[in-house]
Amino acid sequence: MDKQTLGISNIQVSKVGLGTMAFGRWIDASTSRRIVGQSLEIGINFVDTANFYGKRQDIDHIGDGLGEQxxxxxxxxxxxxxILATKVGMRMSEGKMGEGLSRHHIMQEIDRSLQRLQTDYIDLYQVHEFDPHTPLEETLSILHELVQQGKVRAIGCSNFAVDQLRAAYDISNYHHQTPFTSIQSQFNLLARSVEHNVFPYCDQVNIGKIIYSPLARGILAGRYSSIEDIPVESRLAKGEARIKHYFTNENFNKVDKYRQIAEEVGCTLVQLILWWTLEHPQVNSMLIGASRTAHIDEIEKVIQFGKMPVSLWNQISSIDKIPNIEE
Ligand SMILES: NC(=O)c1ccc[n+]([C@@H]2O[C@H](COP(=O)([O-])OP(=O)(O)OC[C@H]3O[C@@H](n4cnc5c(N)ncnc54)[C@H](OP(=O)(O)O)[C@@H]3O)[C@@H](O)[C@H]2O)c1
Known part of the structure; x- marks a missing residue:
């Protein structure tokens, strides 16, 4: 599988990365093990997790480290x-020190993550989201120290808006500290705003682009048709309320159009969506949220498709009215 270098680092990640938000949350340890094994077999070398991922997420929105464990x-x-990536910043315990990007919280959480992951270094340590209560200078300075101590090879951010990313880049530059190597953003055929703002800035200053939720948490897999009809084994049924943001008539109409194209091409809806995303010129690595081994089989087929014809890529792109790439 193709590998891409993340930003200014020497870290090379496979074009498909394994997202593990389901591990310990919706799937048990043995299924997780099978998914990792199969992912390695098809050439995936990039595994993304977070201290937050685990059982308690859907119960009281507190992380328990189970995914990392x-x-x-x-x-x-x-x-x-x-290439092992994890994240810090979401709530891990009650109280004002239990979450965020303060020096105190990061120092506490890095050691806990290393312990749970049974390793003495993390390849890519990412801040999970912007923390409005901590100066960016404080966060970037402790992250820089972690790199110098060898606990972390590179640092990244996730869910930052372009202004936050620009501020972080300027601060690191000014203080001659380690800059963010990558950003991890939500990006899919129903949510493309980063294409207009975050991605162009990343290209300008060489920040790697990792994308998550390529299937819009299952909507683009055709898992749902209406809020009245929720499949029993789906993530929404298991408590992931965020999926509901995607439940609009406009989105369901777009899914129908993507499905029609998939039928014409002779592949499944999931394959078409993942193929388009993999071929996106600005995506360095696409995190798939596999919850069954069959999901890895599906991505393996997509990789075997090879290059997507530009006319098809543009046809799919045009459904969301984003400018075409040049043929
Ligand atoms: N940085 C962040 O804030 C953030 C946020 C979200 C995710 N992430 C990362 O990105 C990863 C992927 O995100 P995601 O899970 O939301 O991705 P996704 O690809 O949008 O959704 C995956 C879900 O789609 C459904 N699905 C149906 N057919 C599938 C197929 N053939 N292959 C894969 N999935 C299929 C499954 O849900 P059902 O089980 O319901 O069928 C599966 O859990 C996460 O694991 C995590 O590492 C990061």
Missing amino acids: IIGEILKGKRDQI
Whole structure:
């Protein structure tokens, strides 16, 4: 599988990365193990997690580290084969020090993540979202120290708006500190705003682009048709309320159009969507949220499709009225 270098780092990640938000949350340790094993077999070298991922997320919105713990067990003896990314910043305990991007919280959480992941370094340590209560200078300075200490190889951010990303870049530059190597953003055929603002800035200053939720958390997989009809085994049924943001007539109409194109092409809706995303010129790595081994089979097929004809890529793109790339 193709690999791409993330920003100014020497970290090379596979074009498809394994997102593990489901591990310990909706799927057990043995299914997680099978998914990782199969991912490695098809050439995925990039595994993304967060201290926050686990069982309690859907109960009281507090992280319990279960996802990291499961990955730590699975990666025993395989650590060197993997680019391992995790995140910090979401709520891990009650109280004002239990979340955010303060020096105190990050220092506490890095050691906990290393312990759960059973490793002495993290390849890419990402801040999960912008923290309006902590000066960026404080966050960037502790992240820089972690790189110098060797606990972390590179740092990244997630869910930052372009102004926040620009501010972070300027601060790191000014203080000669480690800059963010990458950003992890939501990006899919129903949510493309980063194409207009975040991605162009990343290209300008060489920040890597990792994208998440390519299937819009299942909407673009055709998992749902209306709010009245929620499949029993779906993430929405299991408590992931965020999916509801996608439930609009406009989105369901777009899904119908993508489905029609998939039928004409002779592939599944999921394959068409993932193929388009993989071929997007601004995507360095696409995180898939596999919850079954069959999902890895599907991505393997997509990789075998090779290059998507430009006319098809543009046809799909035009449904959301984003300018075409040049043929
Ligand atoms: N930085 C952040 O704030 C953030 C936020 C979200 C995610 N992420 C990262 O990005 C990863 C991917 O996000 P996501 O899980 O939302 O991705 P996604 O690809 O948009 O959604 C995956 C979901 O789609 C459904 N699905 C149906 N057919 C599928 C197929 N063939 N292959 C894969 N999924 C299929 C499954 O849901 P059902 O089980 O309901 O069928 C699956 O859980 C996460 O694991 C995490 O690492 C990061």
